[in-house]
Amino acid sequence: MTKDLEKQLEKKGVYFTHLVKELITTLVKAKRPLSIEEILAKFNRKKFNPHHSSLYRQLFRLSALDMVEESLFSDGIKRYCFIYERNHHHHFECNKCGYLENVPMKKCEDITIKVSKKLKKVGHTITSHSFTLKGLCSKCTCI
């Protein structure tokens, strides 16, 4: 974890507590969206057992600061990703088993600016975007 990120967070009023540090590290390392249950399971494996509500509060806070993205998937479960700075990405979702993977994508700005301008003409305001690429994962393709 970079000192830079720590500074950025503190500027926004988020203290770099053990929970915040573990949360961000876990989300970055996973390379896929994680649900609250999945985050807690990963914490438990490290013998770290924060309160459910504290985790929820930090996720909510980091989402409000555009550092964490919350997405709803086909199984009806909300999952979270770290999206700050170089972590912009889209998702791949397997139609069959629900496998999820983050797809890093840095060149989508041009397209989204173009589309956002069109939408602005009819009065909509675009603040973010998310794409899901769907198909079959490598395991399901082989069956």
Ligand SMILES: [Zn+2]
């Ligand atoms: Zn994501």
Ligand SMILES: [Zn+2]
């Ligand atoms: Zn699959």
Ligand SMILES: [Zn+2]
């Ligand atoms: Zn994008």
